[in-house]
Amino acid sequence: MEAKIKEFMEALKGRTPGEIEFHQAVEEVIETVWDVYDANPKYKSAKILEKMCEPERTMMFRVPWINDAGEVELNRGYRVQFNSAIGPYKGGLRFHPSVTLSVLKFLGFEQTFKNSLTTLPMGGGKGGSDFNAKGRSDNEIMRFCQSFMTELCKYIGADTDVPAGDIGVGGREIGYLFGQYKRIRNEFTGVLTGKGREFGGSIVRPEATGYGSVYFAQHMLAEQKEEIKGKRVALSGFGNVSWGAASKLTELGAKVVTISGPDGYILDEAGFDAEKIEYMLELRATNNDVVAPYAEKFGAKFFAGKKPWEAKVDMAFPCAIQNELNEDDAKQLVANGCKYIIETSNMGCTAEAVNYAIKNCVFAPGKAANAGGVAVSGLEMSQNSMRYSWTAKEVDEKLAHIMSEIHATCVKYGTGADGKINYVKGANIGGFIKVADAMVAQGCV
Numbered sequence: 001m002e003a004k005i006k007e008f009m010e011a012l013k014g015r016t017p018g019e020i021e022f023h024q025a026v027e028e029v030i031e032t033v034w035d036v037y038d039a040n041p042k043y044k045s046a047k048i049l050e051k052m053c054e055p056e057r058t059m060m061f062r063v064p065w066i067n068d069a070g071e072v073e074l075n076r077g078y079r080v081q082f083n084s085a086i087g088p089y090k091g092g093l094r095f096h097p098s099v100t101l102s103v104l105k106f107l108g109f110e111q112t113f114k115n116s117l118t119t120l121p122m123g124g125g126k127g128g129s130d131f132n133a134k135g136r137s138d139n140e141i142m143r144f145c146q147s148f149m150t151e152l153c154k155y156i157g158a159d160t161d162v163p164a165g166d167i168g169v170g171g172r173e174i175g176y177l178f179g180q181y182k183r184i185r186n187e188f189t190g191v192l193t194g195k196g197r198e199f200g201g202s203i204v205r206p207e208a209t210g211y212g213s214v215y216f217a218q219h220m221l222a223e224q225k226e227e228i229k230g231k232r233v234a235l236s237g238f239g240n241v242s243w244g245a246a247s248k249l250t251e252l253g254a255k256v257v258t259i260s261g262p263d264g265y266i267l268d269e270a271g272f273d274a275e276k277i278e279y280m281l282e283l284r285a286t287n288n289d290v291v292a293p294y295a296e297k298f299g300a301k302f303f304a305g306k307k308p309w310e311a312k313v314d315m316a317f318p319c320a321i322q323n324e325l326n327e328d329d330a331k332q333l334v335a336n337g338c339k340y341i342i343e344t345s346n347m348g349c350t351a352e353a354v355n356y357a358i359k360n361c362v363f364a365p366g367k368a369a370n371a372g373g374v375a376v377s378g379l380e381m382s383q384n385s386m387r388y389s390w391t392a393k394e395v396d397e398k399l400a401h402i403m404s405e406i407h408a409t410c411v412k413y414g415t416g417a418d419g420k421i422n423y424v425k426g427a428n429i430g431g432f433i434k435v436a437d438a439m440v441a442q443g444c445v
C-alpha cells in the first residue's frame, strides 16, 4: 500500500511542481483514504482520487487599483473551483501576502472534504489575493475589493460558486465585494456569505468557526469523560476565529490564557473576560496586525517573536494560519500536560505535528473542527434562498447539531480495533465517501 501511495504522490508532484502546501494536504488525505479507495473498484476505475486532486477550473487574474497617493498598485487574484459534485463551489477568499496558487489549492482541496462533512450540499472552492491590508486605509481596501470583484464576478453566482471570508476578509471586505457584485450584475442574490445582517447575512456567522470548534471539542472531551469547564486553554491568532473560540470557551467556564499575532504572543494568567474579548475586535480593526498593545492595556505578559505553544495548558486551539504548530511545538505542549489539540486553522499543524499528536494526545483535524464556519455559511445560503432569516437560537442549535454529526462521522470511520478514535482518518474517510459516490453517479465529467 505504501508503495502505491508513494507512486500516486510522485505523479501528483510531477504534475504540480513546487506546490508544497497542496502536496501536504493531499498526502494526509491519501494516506487515510487509500484502503477505502483500493477496496472499491468503482472508485478506482473512475479515477476518483486523481480527479479529486485536479481542480475543475482555476482562474488567475490581475487586480489593478489606485492607492491613496494616486499611484497604480497591482495584485494577483485567484479563484480555484475545486469540486462541484455535491453542490455549488463554496469556500472563502483569503487576502494575505502569503497567498499563492499552492496555498489556495490546498485550501480548496480541504474545503471539498470539510463541506462534505457538514451534511449540507456544498462543493469546494477557494480564492483570494496576495493583497496585504496592513497599513492600508479603508478607502484603499474598498478600491481593492471593487477591482477584485470586477473580475471575480464573471465566475461566481448563487447557484455556481459562493465565496465567503477567510484570513484578511471579514465583514467589511464582504460588504464592499457584495456592493460591487450587485452593482455590476444588477442582482441581489446570496452570491457571498458572511454578509452584514442588514443585507442577508446570517446571525451567528461571525462566531461560527470558533463556536463550532468548541462544540466539536466538547464531544471529544465527552468521549474521554471530561468537560471544558476549568480547562486552561492556549489560542493562537487574534482574528475572527480566535475571537469566536475565546467567547465560547469563556462562556463554558474554560480559562483562555493566550492569543497571538505575527509579533508574538500574550500570556494572560487572569484569563479572558468579555471586555478583553471585545478588545480583540478593536485590535483587529486597527489593520496593524499586532497583539502587543493587549499586554499594556490589561497588564498581561507579551513574548515577542514566540508562539503560544510553550504555555502550560490542557488544550490548544491553533486558530491562525497553516503550519503554525510544528512537531517541536506539539512535543512541548504534550510535555507540559496538554491533552487536546484542536486544529481550528486550516492545516494549522505540520504533517509531523499531526502524526505526533495522534499518538500522544487527542487530536482534531481542521476540516472537522473548523467546519462550523462554512456550515453556517451554508445556512446563510438556505436563508437567502428562502428570503427569510432564522433567529440566533435556531442557527446556533443547527450549528451545534451539525458539529455533533461531524463528530459522529469521525467516530464512525475513525475508531480503531483498540477503541481509539483517529479523528484525521475518520474525517477524511467520512468526507471522501460522499463526494466520491456523487462523482461516480455523475459519470465521467
Ligand code: GLU
Binding pocket: 090, 091, 092, 093, 162, 163, 164, 165, 166, 167, 193, 346, 370, 371, 373, 374, 375, 377
Ligand atoms: N474560510 C472558511 C473556511 O475555511 C469559511 C468558508 C465559507 O464560509 O465559505 O472554511
